[in-house]
Amino acid sequence: MFSKILVANRGEIAVRIMRTAREMGIGTVAVYSEVDRCALHTLTADEAFLLGDSDPSSSYLNMDKIIDVAKRSGAQAIHPGYGFLAENAAFARRVTAEGLVFIGPPAAVMANLGNKTVARTIMAQSNVPIIPGMTVSDTDPARLLQAAEEMGFPVLIKAAAGGGGKGMRIVHDRAAFAEAAELAKSESMSAFGDSSIYVEKCLDRPRHVEFQILADEHGNVVHLFERECSIQRRHQKIIEETPCPALDEELRGRMGAAAVAAARAAGYVNAGTVEFLVDGAGRFYFLEVNTRLQVEHPITEMVTGLDLVRHQIEIAAGKPLPFDQDRLTRRGHAIECRIYAEDPEADFMPSPGPILFVKSPEGPGVRFDHALYTGAQVPMQYDPILGKLVVWAEDRHAAIERMVRALKECVILGVKTPIELMIDVLRSEPFRTGDVHTRLIDDHFSSWQPDRALDHLAAMAFVANEILGPVPGTVSTPYSIGRGMRSPWQTLGAWDMTR
Amino acid sequence: MFSKILVANRGEIAVRIMRTAREMGIGTVAVYSEVDRCALHTLTADEAFLLGDSDPSSSYLNMDKIIDVAKRSGAQAIHPGYGFLAENAAFARRVTAEGLVFIGPPAAVMANLGNKTVARTIMAQSNVPIIPGMTVSDTDPARLLQAAEEMGFPVLIKAAAGGGGKGMRIVHDRAAFAEAAELAKSESMSAFGDSSIYVEKCLDRPRHVEFQILADEHGNVVHLFERECSIQRRHQKIIEETPCPALDEELRGRMGAAAVAAARAAGYVNAGTVEFLVDGAGRFYFLEVNTRLQVEHPITEMVTGLDLVRHQIEIAAGKPLPFDQDRLTRRGHAIECRIYAEDPEADFMPSPGPILFVKSPEGPGVRFDHALYTGAQVPMQYDPILGKLVVWAEDRHAAIERMVRALKECVILGVKTPIELMIDVLRSEPFRTGDVHTRLIDDHFSSWQPDRALDHLAAMAFVANEILGPVPGTVSTPYSIGRGMRSPWQTLGAWDMTR
């Protein structure tokens, strides 16, 4: 086993990985950018190294610097987390070439699956059902439009290199196609360094259901059941749950088998996720393989009782999986809410700034993976995820109620968050009945407004605070030492978005 | 289902019960004493009522006042937690007579099982093995001594009405018997209002293994597997785990069946615990039934995936158990450490006082049920439990490492706690190998001293704090408004105990 690993990431996922490493007796090395000198991941590691300025290309995307730190610190392996270099095959290749271990799949597998059209071809050859659409990417507007017209609108434009909704556009008619394709290409270029896109048939209100897989170097592959990830905004998941209310045991079994087949077809090793779309008739289609630990991995941990990061590290160290498919069981129901610094009243615009007060929810069945403390800064340079609130309970109904309770206990002041919206979504009829699909937020919450019923209580609390005086210890301004500047983001709430 | 319940308790257990009630859509009513005006349970409830001054007899033991609050607030049921009135049959009878529901077993069952000698008789009649000893309690020193001599020293003197180590004394020889019996009678009288005691054979370094049971009003009884509770100090559990490393499936099955038989023999309803002693040869003996929710119930919740408080409330509302024995499974390993305000260097003397700083441990597989906040007071009038730190993981080894990690993250300043001792116990050879018994702390840690290896770091932190100045928000003195006085307990660390 490794004695020291480097975590090439920041925020809640870096902290979460370090906790498991610590429990395994493995030393932890953090890397950080200028703006993250006091970030929680920097503070949590046994050792921390400055990469450079806050631009991702100078820090968390800078392969040379990260590999240099790994060598200087004596780390034997690198865990990439999610985002940044996690699905960068060139990085995985570099790490291996330098004699270090990449905690993730082999670079070649990652390259194949990272190209969405290559992945579609591999799956089609292994009889894993794929969504109707192109299997070769393109940049030429005319050929792309032609493909779109052949399959019929609406279509989805997707980045060949991408994932996570980056570079993705729904196009409902021919007129809007050209500008959407331009935008998708440009976003794809800035996110992945590659402007290749392709066109897929857009299914009507599909469910997004993914299967977690674990595969070792010895040919063992298992799936850890599904995650229902249909609740999205801006094509990014915000609420996930497992089990998926729409799957029966028969369909779950078939999809799990398809996920394992997909992993075997790709030669997969380590933890990964096979994403499917499921239509109203219960037909499922391969969407993509995420060759990393997913943001939403904790709900799988909750229902299976496994620590996925521990298994990632053990697999990377060459150990065989300690269980086979028959030994794995699901129990209860788990839900995750992603807590971003974003404004649900302004189309989920990021809302970075200082965390003026934070208090984690507690009690039975609650886990909050985060990188927050009172006085921490949420920088504008990176993905504005603050944390992931996860609950599990005996059944879906109890899990929903537990999540509502936990969200109400999840106090975050200083930046906008979707917590209030999430409470309303969880309590909504469509969510309660399990009738979820990828357009649920758009269909039911696009003009969501905060409930004003308790505003008079907030007003009275304001008055009490004026009368009772500043309570000892209230943080009025963030500490200035070694912190980034106060960004204009924090006033974002007062801006009307034009988009 | 009830629309409102009263929680007749304080501290972490009251907060824990309220969280589940809230998730079930049930309103919560707290009761509190003068010193608990700002206690977390008082603050957590939807409504809170002052009972009276801080003496338990004026507050948490005052049946009249508690029943009056239940009626005034419109609560339909009372959850007694553990301790205080939880095992008081007269209280359960009063609650029922007043038309309210007692969330616990019927009064008559509680009375039978509360009398340890009656309980021993019931079990013996149902072929549940009992420890050799008296089945009739007594107060006469001569007859007690005679019984002790007949079974041979060492013997245990126990309170007939008691539990939890109160009024219990080990006697190694005839000479010490008389004073020990007097002390036991006096302690039993003050704790339970009854000085009856009895004598039992003292087993050599037995394991204390208990089985959780759930029984509904419809004759269904299940067990939720065991808890190993051998790690004790002052005859009180401080570290519990499940599964018990010493049980194989065959013995677990026989003990589970005996626990269910014991529950059936007693006519048990609601959640309860059947305690056994297990000797080195794998023989097990009935010890007692705890007719309440146990402090250590969360480890069972972790490995079975059930919310015991939810099931207690549902059973009390007349619902049948939603599962039978075959549906129940164990998974992984859970450990609990009880965090008391007590000084492990001074024979675990209570150490009440102000909580000057608290920070809960977080991350995967960690749960901290507590009633703390920075600025809270730990009053001297009540049991000094601060919280219960619970972890679960895939196996015992991972659970131990996770608990060590969590203990290190469980920052509590202002009162003495056993956290440091617990880290050392968990890392000790006897605990690691699973070779635990009720004398482990006495045998290996009776002269425990803090490890001084990191004291120089604490010294440097002191200097930094002097130089960097008081960090904004540091609480230097607790807020004076509405708080109890600063008790001399907080200086206890400087006292040498004479006992």
Next chain:
Amino acid sequence: MRFRVKIDNQIFPIEACAADEHGYCRMAVNGMGTDAAVKAIAAGHLHLEANGEATNVFVARSGSGLWVWVDGRARLVFDADTEQRRRGTVRREGPREVTPPTPATVVRVPAIVGDHVEKGQALVVVSAMKMELTLTAPYSGTVSAVHTEVGAKVSPGEILVEIEADPEGETHG
């Protein structure tokens, strides 16, 4: 003591007393029939009882306002009188200027000086936090100046495109 408290665009007139011997500050919202008693518990933590129900409220000062958390809902709360003085004559009628809502990088500039644009038409596309945002015309008119270019780093308040508004009533196809 009397207060006028502002949340969003609503004003709450509140009459409050000094703290009592248990530290509770009692108050009522005029015209709403809601009484409350509020007590300070710890740093940023208040306990509020209103109409027989209690809840924990968390607060944090932010500039001239106070963030308040009630039951999962965060509000930025102001003293209405101070706020009014501070804002003075500032018009509050929605964005009239083409400026990014966040620090961002310009990726495309469809606006061309002299072009006529309709309200809502794309003028500048910026990228921030790996997302693209389109800044559109706040009203119909003619582009009179473009102050940015592809690759520029821009900040809120910086006017990227100026538009000379159409005369009232005039429309273009």
Next chain:
Amino acid sequence: MRFRVKIDNQIFPIEACAADEHGYCRMAVNGMGTDAAVKAIAAGHLHLEANGEATNVFVARSGSGLWVWVDGRARLVFDADTEQRRRGTVRREGPREVTPPTPATVVRVPAIVGDHVEKGQALVVVSAMKMELTLTAPYSGTVSAVHTEVGAKVSPGEILVEIEADPEGETHG
């Protein structure tokens, strides 16, 4: 700057610098070869790097001392110089008086005026937090006064039983 810091009975002489531009305060323990850099992160939260390893340290002021949490270990830390001045000539030789360590209620009083008692013999039994504690004779001697009775509420510092010590060397069977 020089400090003498006391934990338990150990004195640590420490030489420290003012904070650098990143807020780190650098220091060394004289004679131990341990360098550290410590930075203030948040209320009660410091970050400490020593010999290439970092850890989070939590602190809280308590009277003249500072509680410090390092890696699961809580220490009450004092400035040794202040502490010495404060303690002055106070004798530190263990309990010499029969007084409860905690507020408690007296449940039994075996001590009788005029009795001779051996060191360690039970004098008063008190009850606190549902536990019984036996207060024993701190030295051998003759009970000269009993200032309490069953049922009394007693506090630390209150002398419950006075004992006239035996002359040195004298023992009783």
